Amino acid sequence: MNVLSDRYGRHFPYLRLSIVPACNFRCTYCLPNGYHANPHAAAPLNLAEIARLLRGFAAVGMHKLRITGGEPSVRHDLSDILRTAAGIPGVRKLAMTTNGTLLSRRLGEWMDAGLNAINVSVDSLDRASFARITGHDRLDDILAGIDMALAAGLASVKLNAVLLRDVNDRELPAWLDYLRDRPVGLRFIELMQTGDSLAFFREHHVRAETLETQLQEAGWEALPRAADAGPAREYRHAxxxxxxxxxxxxxxxxxxxxxxxxxxxxxxxxLCLFGEFGIPLRPLLQDDNQLEDLVRAIGGQLVRKEQTHHLHEGRTGITPHLASTGG
Structure with missing residues (x-):
């Protein structure tokens, strides 16, 4: 089976599927005023539509799937979605990105459903800073859930921290203490401009390479990139x-x-987080007999994928905030 390829020679074995736009956090860099539903918006894909979608992507070589939101755990049928995804032939890695608010209570249920990798958003290890960034004083509970995930033997546990100038960009020493004995992958994410965040971006953007230089000077060694890895440049230290x-x-x-x-x-x-358009696949998810049409539609769109985003030019595409697309 050939994985989808574009005209620049890139292959696409990895799908990020948002299952809900809603989020229960009010992160300053994403939804500072909280989530407000659009009464005219279509409902999220239902379980049957999700199953058909995933069968289509698996048919063209998708083997890594990440469930995202908004916050995926606000969907009451999350475990059913995970179980359905884990049962799709060809899906080898089933991951989810979450804010971790239900991690300590639902981890076992999610793992039983087939989840084998998790990313948890933790933008600060300082309780007060975490509350200011997210709008919720839940850090201790979320960290406890992460320790549970490690103890349970989840195959991959990663943390995401968005770098914010004058907010959390001086916390590397605390993070190093945290990482000394915990086999987690910490991802520092450079703040990205979105349609709603220009003023915030200008105030808090800091280049991630600054932190990368600090790591290299402290003896952290760059690792080769895995074929199905995300966009992170990864480092390790003995x-x-x-x-x-x-x-x-x-x-x-x-x-x-x-x-x-x-x-x-x-x-x-x-085709891109910051692209200028979306291609509606939902009409092709209404019947099990539409699989060939769905596969054809997915493959036919790759010619439209551009070589690069246009963030350097201030063009953020149709993404108003990261919760709208799943980041």
């Missing part, structure tokens, strides 16, 4: 159980290693 990844979307050639496609909660295919 004195630490954990690893650190740097996601720097404004760096040179960031898009050269792109290997993922995205589908929104309502079934629109997005």
């Amino acid at each position: 004195d630490y159980a954990g690893r650190i990844g740097i996601i720097a979307p404004y760096s040179k050639d960031f898009c050269a290693g792109c290997n993922r496609l995205r589908v929104t909660a309502t079934g629109d295919l997005r």
Whole structure:
């Protein structure tokens, strides 16, 4: 089976599927005023539509799937979605990105459903800073859930921290203490401009390469990139159980290693997080007999994928905030 390829020689075995646009956090860089539903918006894909979508992507070589939101755990049928995804032939890695608010209560249920990798958003290890960033004083509970995931033997446990100038960009020493004995992957993510965040971006953007230089000077060693890996440049150090990844979307050639496609909660295919258009797949998810048409539609869109995003030019596409597309 051939994985989808584009005209620049990139392959796409990795799908990020948003299952809900809603989120229960009010992160300053994403939804500072909280989530407000659009009464005219279509409902998220239902379980049957999700199953058909995943069978279509698996038919063209998708083997890594990440469930995203909004916050995926606000869907009451999340475990059913995970179980359905885990049962799709060809899906080898089933991951989810979450804010971790239900992690300590639902981890066992999610693992039983087939989840084998998790990313948890933890933008600060300082309780007060975490509350200011997210709007919720839940850090201790979320960290306890992460320790549970490690103890349960989840195959991959990673943490995401968005770098914010004058907010959390001086916390590397605390993070190093955390990583010394915990085999987690920490991802520092450079703040990205979205349609709603220009003023915030200008105030808080800091280049991720600054932190990367600090790591290199402290003896952290760059690792080779796995074929189905995300966009992070990963580092390890002999004195630490954990690893650190740097996601720097404004760096040179960031898009050269792109290997993922995205589908929104309502079934629109997005070729790029910051693309100018979405391709509606939902009409092709209404009947099990539409699989060939779905596969044809997915493959036929790759010619439209651009070589790079246009963030350097201030063009953020149709993404108003990261929760709208799943990040």
